[in-house]
Amino acid sequence: xxxxxxxxxxxxxxxxxxxxxxxxxxxxxxxxxxxxxxxxxxxxxxxxxxxxxxxxxxxxxxxxxxxxxxxxxxxxxxxxxxxxxxxxxxxxxxxxxxxxxxxxxxxxxxxxxxxxxxxxxxxxxxxxxxxxxxxxxxxxxxxxxxxxxxxxxxxxxxxxxxxxxxxxxxxxxxxxxxxxxxxxxxxxxxxxxxxxxxxxxxxxxxxxxxxxxxxxxxxxxxxxxxxxxxxxxxxxxxxxxxxxxxxxxxxxxxxxxxxxxxxxxxxxxxxxxxxxxxxxxxxxxxxxxxxxxxxxxxxxxxxxxxxxxxxxxxxxxxxxxxxxxxxxxxxxxxxxxxxxxxxxxxxxxxxxxxxxxxxxxxxxxxxxxxxxxx
Amino acid sequence: xxxxxxxxxxxxxxxxxxxxxxxxxxxxxxxxxxxxxxxxxxxxxxxxxxxxxxxxxxxxxxxxxxxxxxxxxxxxxxxxxxxxxxxxxxxxxxxxxxxxxxxxxxxxxxxxxxxxxxxxxxxxxxxxxxxxxxxxxxxxxxxxxxxxxxxxxxxxxxxxxxxxxxxxxxxxxxxxxxxxxxxxxxxxxxxxxxxxxxxxxxxxxxxxxxxxxxxxxxxxxxxxxxxxxxxxxxxxxxxxxxxxxxxxxxxxxxxxxxxxxxxxxxxxxxxxxxxxxxxxxxxxxxxxxxxxxxxxxxxxxxxxxxxxxxxxxxxxxxxxxxxxxxxxxxxxxxxxxxxxxxxxxx
Numbered sequence: 157x158x159x160x161x162x163x164x165x166x167x168x169x170x171x172x173x174x175x176x177x178x179x180x181x182x183x184x185x186x187x188x189x190x191x192x193x194x195x196x197x198x199x200x201x202x203x204x205x206x207x208x209x210x211x212x213x214x215x216x217x218x219x220x221x222x223x224x225x226x227x228x229x230x231x232x233x234x235x236x237x238x239x240x241x242x243x244x245x246x247x248x249x250x251x252x253x254x255x256x257x258x259x260x261x262x263x264x265x266x267x268x269x270x271x272x273x274x275x276x277x278x279x280x281x282x283x284x285x286x287x288x289x290x291x292x293x294x295x296x297x298x299x300x301x302x303x304x305x306x307x308x309x310x311x312x313x314x315x316x317x318x319x320x321x322x323x324x325x326x327x328x329x330x331x332x333x334x335x336x337x338x339x340x341x342x343x344x345x346x347x348x349x350x351x352x353x354x355x356x357x358x359x360x361x362x363x364x365x366x367x368x369x370x371x372x373x374x375x376x377x378x379x380x381x382x383x384x385x386x387x388x389x390x391x392x393x394x395x396x397x398x399x400x401x402x403x404x405x406x407x408x409x410x411x412x413x414x415x416x417x418x419x420x421x422x423x424x425x426x427x428x429x430x431x432x433x434x435x436x437x438x439x440x441x442x443x444x445x446x447x448x449x450x451x452x453x454x455x456x457x458x459x460x461x462x463x464x465x466x467x468x469x470x471x472x473x474x475x476x477x478x479x480x481x482x483x484x485x486x487x488x489x490x491x492x493x494x495x496x497x498x499x500x501x502x503x504x505x506x507x508x509x510x511x512x513x514x515x516x517x518x519x520x521x522x523x524x525x526x527x528x529x530x
Numbered sequence: 531x532x533x534x535x536x537x538x539x540x541x542x543x544x545x546x547x548x549x550x551x552x553x554x555x556x557x558x559x560x561x562x563x564x565x566x567x568x569x570x571x572x573x574x575x576x577x578x579x580x581x582x583x584x585x586x587x588x589x590x591x592x593x594x595x596x597x598x599x600x601x602x603x604x605x606x607x608x609x610x611x612x613x614x615x616x617x618x619x620x621x622x623x624x625x626x627x628x629x630x631x632x633x634x635x636x637x638x639x640x641x642x643x644x645x646x647x648x649x650x651x652x653x654x655x656x657x658x659x660x661x662x663x664x665x666x667x668x669x670x671x672x673x674x675x676x677x678x679x680x681x682x683x684x685x686x687x688x689x690x691x692x693x694x695x696x697x698x699x700x701x702x703x704x705x706x707x708x709x710x711x712x713x714x715x716x717x718x719x720x721x722x723x724x725x726x727x728x729x730x731x732x733x734x735x736x737x738x739x740x741x742x743x744x745x746x747x748x749x750x751x752x753x754x755x756x757x758x759x760x761x762x763x764x765x766x767x768x769x770x771x772x773x774x775x776x777x778x779x780x781x782x783x784x785x786x787x788x789x790x791x792x793x794x795x796x797x798x799x800x801x802x803x804x805x806x807x808x809x810x811x812x813x814x815x816x817x818x819x820x821x822x823x824x825x826x827x828x829x830x831x832x833x834x835x836x837x838x839x840x841x842x843x844x845x846x847x848x849x850x851x852x853x854x855x856x857x858x859x860x861x862x863x864x865x866x867x868x869x870x871x872x873x874x875x876x
Contacts, residue, residue, distance in 0.1 A: 236774050258776065265776035278767035281568060282789035288768075291785065292775035325567055341771065 177381050178212040178235065178268075178349055183244035185230055189457065203456045204230040206405040207244070209483065210383075212349065217375055217382035219396030219413075221389055221428065223453055227405040228385045229273075232351045235383065236270045237261060248349070266296045266345035271371075273354040275334035279326040285312070285337055286322040292344045311340040315370060332363035339370060349381045356391060364388075368395055389432050393417055398492075401425050404464040405456055407483060411493030419503035421486065421495040423447075424465045427512075429505055443507045450515035463498065470512050471499045572793075575869040582865025588858035592851075596665045599658040606642075608652040610659045610825040614641075615650025623650050627840070635843030643847045647837045657848055659825035661855075663737075668806040671741050675748035675806075676799050680791075682749065683756025688764060688783055694757070705750045710812070716743055717818040733824050740810060740819055748806070752798050759791040793870040800863030804856040811852065827852060 186201035205227040212218045220228050233239045235246060237253065246254045248264055256264075269292075272278035279288055289308045293300070300307040309319035315336040326334055335355060342350050352371065356364040368391055375382050375395075386392050392399055393413060400410040401424065409422040420426050430447040449468050454460055460467050466476040475498050483496040488503055513519045566574075576582055595602065603609055615623040620640070622631050628648045630636025635644030635653070643653040686697035718727075720739040725731045763769065764787070772782050807827070813819030814828025822829070827848055834845035 233770075238770055238773060258778065262776055265774070268774070270771065270774045272767040272771060274767055278771055280768040280786055280790070283785075284567070291772070291777070295772075295775050295777045295781065327568070328566075338771075341775075345775065 175214045176211050177214045177216075177249060178210070178383070179245075179247040180208060180210040180231075180235065181245045181247070183208040183210070183231065183234055183246065184242045185227075185234055185239060186242045200457050203405050203459055205234065206459075208402075208405070208407050210400060210407065210410075212381050212383055214348070215375075215379040215381050216398065217384055217396045219392035219399040220383060220385045220402060221387060221392050221399060222402035223428075224387060225453055225456070226402045227456070228387075228402055229353050231402070232270070232353045232383060232385050236268055236351050238270075262296075266292070266298070267348045269342040269345060269347040269350050271335075271338050271342050271350060271352040271355045274358050275331050275338055276358070278338050279334055281326055284323050284325055285317075285329075288326070288337060289341050289344050292341060296345060298345065307344070308340075311343055312337075314343065314374075315340045316366075330363075331359050332367060335359060335363075335367050336370065339367075339374065343374065343378070343380075346378075347380060349383065351383045351385070353385045354387065355384075357386065357388065364391065371395065389417075389428060401428065404453055404459055406464055406496070408465065408497070409493075409495045410483070411489070411495075415490050415493040415503075418505060419490070419493070420505065421489060421493075421500035421503055422465075422497045423469050423471055423499075423501055426501050426505070444505055445508050446511040446513075448511070448513040448515055448518050450518070463496070468514065470514060471501070473499065572869045576865060579865045579869060581861055582869065585858040585861040585865065588854065589862055592661065592855050592858075593665060595658065596662040599655075599662045602658055603655045606655065608641075608655050610651060610655040611823055612652070613650050614645065614652060620650075624648075629837070629840050635841050635846075637843070644843055646833065647841050647844060648833075653830075653844065653847060656825045656830060657827075657851060660827045660830055660848065661851065663820065663825065664807050664810055664827045667737060667740060667810050668803050671744045671748060671806045671810075672799055672803045674741065674745040675802060676752055676795060678745065679749040679752030680756050680795060683753040684760055684783055684787070686753070687757040687760025688779065688787070690761070690764070697753075698757070701750050701753055704747060707747055709747050710809075712747060713743055713809070713813055714816060714818055717813065733820070736820055736824075740813060744806065744809060748802065752795065752802070755794055755798055756791060759794055760787055763787050763790055797863060797867045797870065800859060800866055804859040807852070808856065 183205055184203075184207055185205040186203050188198045189200040189202065190196045191199040208227075208231055210218070210220075210231070220231065222228050230239065234241050237246075237256070241254055244254065245252060248268065251264065253261060253264055279285075283291075286305065286308050289311055290304050292298075293304050293307070298304075305322070309322060312319045312321060317333060317336055317340070321329075326337065329337065335358075338355075355371065356367050359367060371382070371384075372395060374380060382395070384392060384395050396413060398410065398412050399416040400407050401416065401422065402408065403424050409416065409420065409425045416425060417429065420429060426445065427447040427449050430445050434444070447470075451468055454464070454467055460477070462478050462480050463469070463472070463476040466472040469476070479498070481496045481498045483494045485491070485493060486495050486497070486500055488500075489495060608614070614620050615628075623636065623645055624647070625631040630645040630647060630650075632638055632641075632645070637644045641652055641654065643657060645651070646653055646656065682697060682701070686694040686701075717739060720743055721727075721731050721735065724735050724739070769782060769786050772786050777785075810819060811826075811828030811831065814826045815832050817832070819828055820826040830848040831845065834848065838845055
C-alpha cells in the first residue's frame with residue numbers, strides 16, 4: 157500500500173482531515189413507476205438510493221459493498237452523472253455537479269472516469285482498441301506530447317497489453333484483456349477519480365487478481381482516487397482503504413478497512429462478513445461467527461419503515477420500526493467509523509456462543525447436522 | 531472417414547490465418563499486426579457463400595447492363611423509341627394483324643428479343659431501358675427510404691421517452707395507410723400538384739411523383755427496425771463509457787451506435803430494393819406510373835398481357851429478367867444476413 161496509509165492518523169480519518177475530492181450528501185435516486193389506465197401516472201418509485209453520504213479523499217480508495225440490488229451501481233452512476241439524481245448534492249473538488257448539464261460538466265468530465273462491469277459490452281465491437289482508447293482524448297481535445305497514438309501505446313503498455321495490439325478489435329481479446337483495455341480508456345484522460353463498477357465480478361477468478369493488482373498499481377502510482385463498487389468483500393478488503401456498506405439504498409456502516417472487517421458494529425455488516433466463504437485448513441480457523449439471514453432484501457418500492465434492515469435483523473425491536481437510526485460514530489467505534497444502528501453488535505467477528513440462524517428451516521437442519529456430528 | 535478431413539481442415543485453417551501467424555513473426559518488424567474488423571470477417575464469410583457470390587454477380591450484371599444501356603443500344607444499333615415496322619429498312623416486320631411476322635415474336639439477327647406487336651419497336655432495347663428506369667428509380671427510392679428511416683428511427687430510439695412515443699405513433703399512422711390503394715389514388719394528385727392536368731406531364735415529373743409517393747410510405751419498416759436496434763444499443767456500456775468521457779449525443783450516435791446498426795440496415799435495404807422494383811412495375815402496369823413512350827418494365831408487362839394469346843414470346847424476356855433479378859437480389863440479401871450474423875443457421 158502507499159506510504160501515507162501506514163500513518164495511523166490518516167488511517168483512522170474519514171477523509172475529513174485529508175482534502176475531500178468527492179463529497180456526496182444526501183444523494184437520492186428514485187426511479188418512478190408509472191401505471192394506471194387510461195392515463196398513466198406515477199404510482200410509486202423504486203428507492204434505489206436514499207440519502208447516501210459519502211466522501212472520497214484525494215488519492216483515496218473507497219470500497220462500496222452490499223448485496224445485489226442495494227443501489228451500489230446506481231450510486232456509482234449518479235456520481236459519474238450517467239443518471240440524474242432525484243435529490244442531494246454531489247460536490248467534486250468543491251464544485252457542485254449535482255445537476256450540471258453536459259456542457260457545464262465538460263471541465264470535470266475528464267477527471268471522473270468509470271470502469272464498467274461487463275468487459276464484453278463496454279467496448280464497441282466495431283472499433284479498434286486504438287480508437288476506443290483514443291476517443292476520450294478526441295472528445296476532450298487532449299493532445300498529449302508525441303501524439304495521441306503514442307499515448308495510446310503507452311497506456312496499453314501501462315495496463316500490461318502489447319502496444320502492438322493497437323489495431324486489433326475487442327473480439328480478439330479475452331475478458332481480462334478487455335477489462336485492461338477498459339482501464340486504459342479510463343486512464344486516457346488522466347482522471348483524478350475513477351468509479352469502478354464491479355470491475356472484476358465478470359472475470360475469471362484467476363484473472364480477477366491480475367486486474368485488481370493492476371488497479372492497485374494504477375491507484376498507487378498515479379494517485380488516483382477510486383470508488384470501488386463490489387460485492388466481493390475479499391477484493392474490497394484487498395483494495396480499499398475505507399469501506400462503506402450499503403443496504404437497500406442506504407449506507408449502514410462506513411469506516412476504515414480495519415474497523416469494518418475486524419470491528420464491525422452493524423448487524424448487516426456482521427452478516428455480510430460471516431457469509432464470506434473461507435477455506436478452513438484446520439479447526440483453528442473455525443472461530444468466526446456464523447450468521448444466516450432469512451429471506452430476501454425487501455422491495456425498494458416500499459422499503460421497511462425505520463431501519464431498513466429490521467425485517468431481517470435478529471436484534472430488531474419496536475424502536476427500529478419507528479425511528480430511522482442515523483449514521484453516527486457510536487460508542488466503542490474508532491474515529492471515522494460510523495454506524496447506523498440502534499442496537500449495535502459487539503466490535504468483534506469472533507464466534508458467538510450460539511450461531512445466529514434466522515431461517516427456521518435452516519435452523520432445524522443445522523440442529524440435525526450438529527446432533528449427527530456430535 | 532471424418533478424422534482425416536477434419537485434420538486437413540484444421541491444418542488448412544491454421545495456415546489460412548496468415549495475419550495471426552504473421553503477427554508473431556513481424557512483431558519486431560516494421561509492419562504492425564492488424565486485427566480483422568467485424569466487417570472484414572463478414573466479407574470473408576460472404577466470400578465462402580457460393581449462392582451469395584453468384585447472386586451478387588447476377589445483381590451486378592443487371593446494374594452494369596442498366597447503366598450501360600445507351601452504350602449497348604448504340605453498339606446494337608437500335609433504340610427503344612423508333613417504330614421499326616414503319617421503317618423502310620424492315621419491311622413486313624409486322625403481319626396484317628400487327629403481330630410480329632417472324633417466328634417466336636419476331637426474334638432474328640436484327641431483333642434479338644423480337645419485335646413489339648402493334649408498334650413494332652425493338653424489345654431488346656426496350657428491356658434495357660426499362661431496366662434502367664426501374665433500377666434507377668428503385669435505388670433512389672430505397673436510398674431515400676433508408677435515410678429517412680434511419681434518421682427517424684435513431685431519433686426515436688436514442689431519445690426515447692415522449693419523443694419515441696410520438697414518433698412511434700406517427701410511424702403507426704403511416705403504416706396504417708393501405709399502400710397500393712394510396713399509390714393508385716395519389717399518383718394523379720401528386721402529379722397535379724406540379725402540372726395542370728390539361729397539360730402533358732413531363733416524364734421526369736412522373737418519376738419524381740413516383741419517388742415521392744413511394745418514399746412517403748416506404749420508410750416505416752426500417753424506422754422501426756432501427757429504433758429497436760438503437761434501443762438495445764443505447765444502454766450498452768460502451769455508450770455509457772462514451773457519455774462518461776463527455777461525448778456529445780451527435781458523436782455517440784455517429785461513432786458508437788451507427789456502426790453497430792449498419793448490418794440490419796444493409797440487410798433490410800436488400801429486401802426493400804427488389805420489392806420497390808416490383809411496386810414500380812405494378813404502378814406502371816395499372817397505368818399510374820410511367821406511360822408511353824417511356825420504356826419501363828411494368829409497361830412491357832401491360833403490353834404483354836394484352837397480346838399474350840397471339841404473341842406469348844413478348845412476355846418471356848421482361849418476365850424472365852424481372853424474376854431473375856428479384857430472386858438474385860433476395861438471395862443476396864439472405865447471404866448478406868448470414869454473413870453478418872453467422873449464428874442464424876438455416
